[in-house]
Amino acid sequence: MNMEFSVLFSSEIFFGNQPLEILHSLDASFGSFFLTLSLLAHNLGSSIFFLSLLAMVYLCFSPQLGSKLALGLLPAGILNSLVKFIVESPRPMNLSDNLAHMQSKAGEFSFGFPSGHVHTSIVIWGLIFLSIKNKYVKTFSLIVIIIMPVSRLYLGVHYLGDVLGSLILGIINLLVLLWFIRKFPDFPSLDLLDESSFSIQRKTRSLVLMVLAITLSPTLLYHPGLSTPHLASLDIMVSASAALGGFLVGSIFMKAFVLPTREIWSSYVESDSPTLTLFIRLSTLVLMIFLFYLLPSLVLKGYDFYNHILVRYLRYFIAGLTIVYLTPLILFHWKNGLYLRKSLNA
Numbered sequence: 001m002n003m004e005f006s007v008l009f010s011s012e013i014f015f016g017n018q019p020l021e022i023l024h025s026l027d028a029s030f031g032s033f034f035l036t037l038s039l040l041a042h043n044l045g046s047s048i049f050f051l052s053l054l055a056m057v058y059l060c061f062s063p064q065l066g067s068k069l070a071l072g073l074l075p076a077g078i079l080n081s082l083v084k085f086i087v088e089s090p091r092p093m094n095l096s097d098n099l100a101h102m103q104s105k106a107g108e109f110s111f112g113f114p115s116g117h118v119h120t121s122i123v124i125w126g127l128i129f130l131s132i133k134n135k136y137v138k139t140f141s142l143i144v145i146i147i148m149p150v151s152r153l154y155l156g157v158h159y160l161g162d163v164l165g166s167l168i169l170g171i172i173n174l175l176v177l178l179w180f181i182r183k184f185p186d187f188p189s190l191d192l193l194d195e196s197s198f199s200i201q202r203k204t205r206s207l208v209l210m211v212l213a214i215t216l217s218p219t220l221l222y223h224p225g226l227s228t229p230h231l232a233s234l235d236i237m238v239s240a241s242a243a244l245g246g247f248l249v250g251s252i253f254m255k256a257f258v259l260p261t262r263e264i265w266s267s268y269v270e271s272d273s274p275t276l277t278l279f280i281r282l283s284t285l286v287l288m289i290f291l292f293y294l295l296p297s298l299v300l301k302g303y304d305f306y307n308h309i310l311v312r313y314l315r316y317f318i319a320g321l322t323i324v325y326l327t328p329l330i331l332f333h334w335k336n337g338l339y340l341r342k343s344l345n346a
Contacts, residue, residue, distance in 0.1 A: 014161030017092055020099060020153050034154050041151035042106065044144055045117035047077065047236075050124060051243070055289075055323045060281050061267045063328075065131055070247045070324075071187070072123045072177050077240030078218070079173065080116045080166075084233040085221065089113035092156050099156035108157045110232035114166035115158045121148045122170030123177060130178070188248050189255070204256045208249050215245030215317075222309045235312060242313040246320020253325050262332055265340035272341075280339040281331065288327045293319045 012018065026034065043049055050073050058066025091112040095103060110116075122145055129141040149163040180187070188207065218237045226234065271277040297315060300306045331340050 014164065015089075015159045017095060017099075017159075019160045020092060020156055021096060023150070023154050024096070024099060034150070037147055038151035038154040041144065041147050042117070042155060045121050045148055047239070050120060051319070051323075053124075055285055056282070058323060059285055059327060060278055063264055067247075067251065068127060068131070068177075068181050069124060070244070070320075071181065072127050072174070073120060074240045074244035074247065074320075075177075076120045076123045076170075076173050077116065078237055078244065080114060080119045080169070081110065081233045081237035081240065082218075083114055083169070084111040084116075085230060085237065087111065087113050088229070089162070090229070092159055095156050102154075103156035106155050106157045109228055110236060111229045112158055113162045114169050115149070115152050115162045116166075116236065117152055118148050118158075118163050118166035119170040119173065121145055122167065123174050126170070126174045127177065188251050200256050204252055207252050211245050211248045211252070215241045215248075216313065217241075219309045219313055234309070238309055238313050239316045242316035243320040245313075246317040246322070247324050249317075250321045250323070250325030254328065258329065258332060262337065263342075265328070265331075265337075266342050270342050271339070277339050280334075284331055284334075284339075285323070285327050288322050288330065289319065292322045292326065 023034070050069075054066055054069045054073060057069060089112050091108060092099075092103065125141040125144045129138050129145075132138065132141075149167065152158040152163055153160065188211075218234065218241045221234055221237075268274050268278040268281060293315065296318075297306075300311070305311055328340065331337065
């Protein structure tokens with residue numbers, strides 16, 4: 001750990017094993033309750049779950065809310081992993097056999113501070129809580145936010161200080177996100193380049209180059225001598241940055257070349273055939289992810305360059321672009337956008 005952080009992270013209460021062991025001592029009274037809760041929270045805070053949730057919300061329910069979730073999730077992932085990379089705080093060590101076994105099963109290899117699960121859960125589930133009026137969704141979102149810090153302690157993957165720091169970071173991140181989406185409701189907008197003499201094509205090209213330059217920048221942190229926790233933290237940072245790049249480029253393409261002549265889609269519920277529309281949208285999404293992300297990954301996995309940092313960037317960039325632009329584009333052209341069309345009776 002860097003010397004400047006050594007004093008802060010030397011507290012036995014905040015960065016010691018005692019709070020974790022105390023939590024496990026409750027198993028005698030509660031049985032497997034905490035284990036079940038922790039495993040559920042572990043999956044609800046994973047990047048795969050959040051990307052799947054983002055894609056479903058964007059394509060099947062509300063592209064506006066899906067875009068807000070992307071602007072919350074992906075920058076949060078970049079920020080969180082950057083702090084991990086800089087602070088270099090290790091995960092809990094010298095645990096009891098039971099806790100050490102749980103920690104190994106969780107498969108976490110990046111640095112410990114701050115907790116990515118807690119940070120992103122506050123941002124995403126907090127945004128969902130504030131954006132959706134359904135009381136069941138609000139209740140579920142609140143429950144996830146409450147149990148996430150406890151679950152990370154129970155699984156032995158974080159110290160108490162890790163989750164407390166993440167709570168603060170997540171709340172600040174959420175407040176900044178809420179300000180940003182109020183200030184820039186149409187982000188990314190072609191009007192970011194205030195040049196009336198620029199054609200749509202020139203504006204689009206300039207914005208795409210800006211996005212690529214910014215989102216590729218985390219790859220510059222790579223060098224062959226990085227430790228395993230550094231590499232794991234950097235992998236998360238590059239993945240989030242690449243997916244953000246794909247999301248932004250896809251949004252720019254959508255606004256430049258598709259939406260000027262077509263209406264933005266709404267929830268599948270408002271279509272003429274809701275069940276069929278939901279099936280078609282999800283099936284198209286799964287097929288496109290398979291063709292443009294999973295299949296190339298399977299083909300390239302046997303090659304040495306597969307784990308290169310730029311290949312990781314390209315894979316996640318394509319995933320973001322596929323969700324935001326390529327999948328809706330296919331649906332717009334299939335039967336003249338029938339399965340993106342709002343019912344006349346809605």
